[in-house]
Amino acid sequence: MERRRLFKCDSCSSAFSRKGHLSTHWMSVHQKLKPFKCKTCSSVFSQKQHLRTHRQSVHLGLKPFKCNSCASAFTKKSHLSTHCQSVHLGMKPFKCDSCSSTFTTKGSLSTHFQSVHLGIKTFKCDSCSSAFFYKHHLTTHCQSVHLGLKPFKCNSCASAFSKKADLSRHCHSVHDGLKPFKFYSCFRAFSHKHHLTTHCLSVHLRLKPIKCGSGSPAFSTEGHLKRHCLSNRRKHRQTVQLGTSFIKTEPLDEDSFREYSA
Numbered sequence: 001m002e003r004r005r006l007f008k009c010d011s012c013s014s015a016f017s018r019k020g021h022l023s024t025h026w027m028s029v030h031q032k033l034k035p036f037k038c039k040t041c042s043s044v045f046s047q048k049q050h051l052r053t054h055r056q057s058v059h060l061g062l063k064p065f066k067c068n069s070c071a072s073a074f075t076k077k078s079h080l081s082t083h084c085q086s087v088h089l090g091m092k093p094f095k096c097d098s099c100s101s102t103f104t105t106k107g108s109l110s111t112h113f114q115s116v117h118l119g120i121k122t123f124k125c126d127s128c129s130s131a132f133f134y135k136h137h138l139t140t141h142c143q144s145v146h147l148g149l150k151p152f153k154c155n156s157c158a159s160a161f162s163k164k165a166d167l168s169r170h171c172h173s174v175h176d177g178l179k180p181f182k183f184y185s186c187f188r189a190f191s192h193k194h195h196l197t198t199h200c201l202s203v204h205l206r207l208k209p210i211k212c213g214s215g216s217p218a219f220s221t222e223g224h225l226k227r228h229c230l231s232n233r234r235k236h237r238q239t240v241q242l243g244t245s246f247i248k249t250e251p252l253d254e255d256s257f258r259e260y261s262a
Contacts, residue, residue, distance in 0.1 A: 070178050072168075087180050 007022040008015045011030050016022045027033040028046030036051040037044050040059050045051045053075050056062040063073035065080040069088050074080045082104050085091040092102035094109040098117045103109040111133060114120045121131035123138040127146045132138045143149040144162030152167040153160045156175045161167040172178040173191030181196040182189045185204065190196045201207045208218035210225045219225045 070180065071172065071176050 004017065006015075006017070007019050009022060009025060009030075011026075014022075014025055014029075016025065024047060034044035034046045036046070036048050038051060038054060038059075040055070043051075043054055043058075045054065057075040063075050065075070065077050066073045067080060067083060067088075069084070072080075072083055072087075074083065086104035092104050094103040094106050096102070096109060096112060096117075098113065101112055101116075103112060115133040121133050123133070123135050124131045125138060125141060125146075127142070130138075130141055130145075132141065140163060143151075150160035150162050152162070152164050154167060154170060154175075156171070159167075159170055159174075161170065169192065179189035179191050181191070181193050183196055183199060183204075188196075188199060190199065201209075210219045212218065212225060212228060217228060219228065
């Protein structure tokens with residue numbers, strides 16, 4: 001039997017069955033307090049359990065809960081359950097009231113609503129105009145975009161990534177050959193969800209929303225547009241007009257092409 005949630009938060013719609021849980025919620029969510037520090041790295045956490053999970057997964061590499069359908073493993077049973085429901089079963093029970101987005105967890109829905117619909121992005125980058133809902137997203141942004149750091153290296157090839165999640169996706173798709181996102185109308189399967197979405201839009205709906213600025217061609221992905229532009233650059237020959245005649249010279253180099261196209 002589920003306990004009655006008698007302790008309600010005065011600042012949001014959250015409610016809890018224990019007063020201690022309400023206090024933890026208030027300190028971590030609304031006060032942004034993170035008193036538990038990792039002795040091995042600079043990470044800080046709002047709850048002691050979160051620190052323990054961090055140490056076990058990041059520094060000790062312990063992931064006892066393994067998925068039976070793929071090579072994924074997790075530090076918490078709840079994370080394994082969420083993974084199975086979202087990746088292998090495609091379940092997203094938490095729906096946004098303001099748009100059509102759906103999520104696997106209530107926390108993901110809350111983050112989406114606050115960042116997308118309320119525009120709450122308190123952590124701002126000092127080097128550009130980017131802003132983020134979470135501090136660790138800002139840290140990852142600065143390290144990858146402005147510092148060019150890619151600390152997560154693949155053990156099977158020379159690839160390196162700025163996020164651990166990107167490394168995990170790389171290993172699953174490239175080295176393990178896993179393609180969990182399937183489209184049953186044509187039996188195609190993909191390693192990334194956005195690849196499945198692109199396939200549906202371009203192949204089955206024949207949508208091409210990405211347009212070329214210099215002419216009529218349109219494309220289903222930005223990658224296709226980029227290849228189109230690079231192909232035109234290679235074919236393009238620098239010309240000099242002399243009256244009504246033209247003299248062909250060498251192909252434009254990349255800097256000259258940017259200047260020519262500006």
